[in-house]
Amino acid sequence: MIVDIHGHYTTAPQSLWDWRKQQAAGKKPGELKITDDQIRESLEGAQLKLQRERGTDVTFFSPRASTMEHHVGTPEISLEWTRLSNDLIHRCCALYPKNFVPICQLPQSPGVEPKQSISELRRCVNELGFVGLNLNPDPSGGNWKDPPLTDRWWYPIYEAMVELDVPAMVHVSSSCNPNFHATGAHYINADTTAFMQFLTSDLFKDFPTLRFVIPHGGGAVPYHWGRYRGLAQDMKRPPLKELLLKNVFFDTCVYHQAGIDLMLRVIPVENILFASEMVGAVRGIDPESGHHYDDTRRYIEFAAISPADRRKIFQGNARRVYPRWNPAP
Amino acid sequence: MIVDIHGHYTTAPQSLWDWRKQQAAGKKPGELKITDDQIRESLEGAQLKLQRERGTDVTFFSPRASTMEHHVGTPEISLEWTRLSNDLIHRCCALYPKNFVPICQLPQSPGVEPKQSISELRRCVNELGFVGLNLNPDPSGGNWKDPPLTDRWWYPIYEAMVELDVPAMVHVSSSCNPNFHATGAHYINADTTAFMQFLTSDLFKDFPTLRFVIPHGGGAVPYHWGRYRGLAQDMKRPPLKELLLKNVFFDTCVYHQAGIDLMLRVIPVENILFASEMVGAVRGIDPESGHHYDDTRRYIEFAAISPADRRKIFQGNARRVYPRWNPAP
Numbered sequence: 001m002i003v004d005i006h007g008h009y010t011t012a013p014q015s016l017w018d019w020r021k022q023q024a025a026g027k028k029p030g031e032l033k034i035t036d037d038q039i040r041e042s043l044e045g046a047q048l049k050l051q052r053e054r055g056t057d058v059t060f061f062s063p064r065a066s067t068m069e070h071h072v073g074t075p076e077i078s079l080e081w082t083r084l085s086n087d088l089i090h091r092c093c094a095l096y097p098k099n100f101v102p103i104c105q106l107p108q109s110p111g112v113e114p115k116q117s118i119s120e121l122r123r124c125v126n127e128l129g130f131v132g133l134n135l136n137p138d139p140s141g142g143n144w145k146d147p148p149l150t151d152r153w154w155y156p157i158y159e160a161m162v163e164l165d166v167p168a169m170v171h172v173s174s175s176c177n178p179n180f181h182a183t184g185a186h187y188i189n190a191d192t193t194a195f196m197q198f199l200t201s202d203l204f205k206d207f208p209t210l211r212f213v214i215p216h217g218g219g220a221v222p223y224h225w226g227r228y229r230g231l232a233q234d235m236k237r238p239p240l241k242e243l244l245l246k247n248v249f250f251d252t253c254v255y256h257q258a259g260i261d262l263m264l265r266v267i268p269v270e271n272i273l274f275a276s277e278m279v280g281a282v283r284g285i286d287p288e289s290g291h292h293y294d295d296t297r298r299y300i301e302f303a304a305i306s307p308a309d310r311r312k313i314f315q316g317n318a319r320r321v322y323p324r325w326n327p328a329p
Numbered sequence: 330m331i332v333d334i335h336g337h338y339t340t341a342p343q344s345l346w347d348w349r350k351q352q353a354a355g356k357k358p359g360e361l362k363i364t365d366d367q368i369r370e371s372l373e374g375a376q377l378k379l380q381r382e383r384g385t386d387v388t389f390f391s392p393r394a395s396t397m398e399h400h401v402g403t404p405e406i407s408l409e410w411t412r413l414s415n416d417l418i419h420r421c422c423a424l425y426p427k428n429f430v431p432i433c434q435l436p437q438s439p440g441v442e443p444k445q446s447i448s449e450l451r452r453c454v455n456e457l458g459f460v461g462l463n464l465n466p467d468p469s470g471g472n473w474k475d476p477p478l479t480d481r482w483w484y485p486i487y488e489a490m491v492e493l494d495v496p497a498m499v500h501v502s503s504s505c506n507p508n509f510h511a512t513g514a515h516y517i518n519a520d521t522t523a524f525m526q527f528l529t530s531d532l533f534k535d536f537p538t539l540r541f542v543i544p545h546g547g548g549a550v551p552y553h554w555g556r557y558r559g560l561a562q563d564m565k566r567p568p569l570k571e572l573l574l575k576n577v578f579f580d581t582c583v584y585h586q587a588g589i590d591l592m593l594r595v596i597p598v599e600n601i602l603f604a605s606e607m608v609g610a611v612r613g614i615d616p617e618s619g620h621h622y623d624d625t626r627r628y629i630e631f632a633a634i635s636p637a638d639r640r641k642i643f644q645g646n647a648r649r650v651y652p653r654w655n656p657a658p
Binding site for chain 2: 137138142143144147148177178179180181183184185188189192193196197199200216217219220222223224225226227228229230231233234254255256258259261262265266281282283284286288293294
């Protein structure tokens with residue numbers, strides 16, 4: 001079994017985005033009407049087709065990241081949009097329970113305490129069977145105005161995560177800062193930023209079982225692994241393995257063989273979870289390989305690792321990090 | 330000959346930092362008194378010792394990046410501090426003309442047009458023999474309030490760079506945003522951010538001979554080279570080689586063998602310039618190798634490349650990118 005832990009519902013029916021556009025403009029968009037057939041259609045030609053073509057089995061599925069847009073509107077608007085988005089994910093997973101496993105977004109807003117997100121998290125996990133969440137470290141959308149993830153500001157949501165035994169993927173949304181291209185800069189920067197926040201804090205002393213997945217291959221972190229080992233050492237911090245690798249994991253959304261090979265060379269295999277982010281940031285075919293850039297299964301298959309390690313990356317680690325997901329092998 | 334294109338005067342005498350502290354506090358610190366012997370002492374046991382030990386010959390030498398602090402005080406304060414800092418670099422290079430080549434900082438300030446920096450750039454290049462500059466893409470120090478590097482806001486300084494035929498290293502200073510650790514997040518994020526700005530713009534159509542060095546191995550860029558090739562392709566931009574590799578270069582400040590090997594695998598050798606940033610961000614000895622993390626010469630020596638390519642990285646490319654530096658081979 002191959003489980004892709006990072007997929008977003010980027011292909012949702014247009015009526016969803018129309019609804020959101022109205023809502024964000026301060027209008028009352030009324031009830032969103034999307035039929036089961038419309039959902040099927042939106043998935044059959046996209047995520048399900050790619051699963052079949054690439055030979056992957058399950059996708060951990062969450063609302064589109066770029067449209068979480070926590071910086072838009074009031075906390076009430078964020079909550080309404082979040083519940084709607086999570087409910088739609090729930091319907092996708094109910095229609096295709098073998099193919100999709102639900103991951104929620106949270107109703108965050110800039111300057112609003114993360115504890116306000118706990119009830120939606122509980123609803124998703126306890127009532128709808130979600131197994132993880134996306135946590136936005138910068139609800140301001142590129143202005144980075146809230147405290148770092150290691151600040152006590154965030155502790156209530158961590159207490160809930162620990163109690164519910166669900167991990168968070170650290171995932172920003174779109175950028176309203178013209179300096180940061182969303183998928184080319186803001187996403188990657190946020191990954192790097194979060195890792196360095198964890199490195200400089202004692203967060204995992206306070207929460208020994210708290211777990212984060214840093215997406216997009218961990219931003220710049222594996223490429224600069226020597227820098228991070230050295231920075232920790234200069235600061236008299238414990239070695240990274242001891243300091244945070246029981247709590248911090250990386251996905252494989254790195255879109256070329258050389259990048260994946262580097263990650264496998266420096267990051268312990270126990271900390272790497274298979275993912276592609278399809279249908280996502282990069283949709284084209286790489287002329288150098290003749291395959292889709294985001295067909296990351298190929299890179300893992302071609303990497304010089306043992307079958308046992310490949311199995312950990314494809315499913316074993318996901319079972320450990322997301323214990324609420326626990327199907328037969 | 331081995332030229333290290335990225336070194337900062339991090340070891341300057343304490344009186345410099347005391348002077349700056351007073352100036353930043355709004356006091357009148359009076360004349361800075363540093364003797365030639367104090368300069369010699371500050372370099373002999375540090376950069377010069379490391380050059381000898383590591384077998385490198387020349388360092389392109391600029392003021393400490395973290396203390397450029399363009400976000401501190403008025404434009405007048407920034408100008409006074411910048412001139413003082415550049416003059417001190419000039420003295421270092423005059424004392425050790427074989428070992429150091431001067432690179433200037435600019436008197437930038439948040440919200441102040443970059444054209445205000447041109448006269449100091451001209452002074453450094455025309456009067457003091459500087460061969461390049463450090464350009465801060467975020468003078469606000471982690472709040473990213475000025476326009477992207479590709480905005481016309483920056484064009485006057487680019488016109489001067491083209492006229493003077495000097496390249497800029499894109500280099501931020503310290504971060505006053507608690508989300509961003511300076512050397513572990515802000516530096517690397519800025520590198521990634523600048524590259525993506527270049528990728529999405531036609532800057533190099535407007536300035537075909539403008540040249541930037543992206544330090545710290547290009548931030549996250551080589552690790553995500555497939556992502557960047559794919560993003561450019563999805564946006565119908567030209568291939569990266571054509572779009573920006575005549576104008577954008579990467580240094581080798583990547584502190585482990587695996588990272589350097591990745592860079593050499595995906596980035597054309599003509600775009601890679603040797604650098605270590607010593608004495609800089611990471612000062613310790615890597616227990617895995619028994620050598621300093623920032624002894625980057627070793628990684629280049631051990632990499633599987635030809636002697637001709639190694640020579641390009643060690644000096645050939647620097648001669649092309651920094652044509653004002655042109656000593657006998």
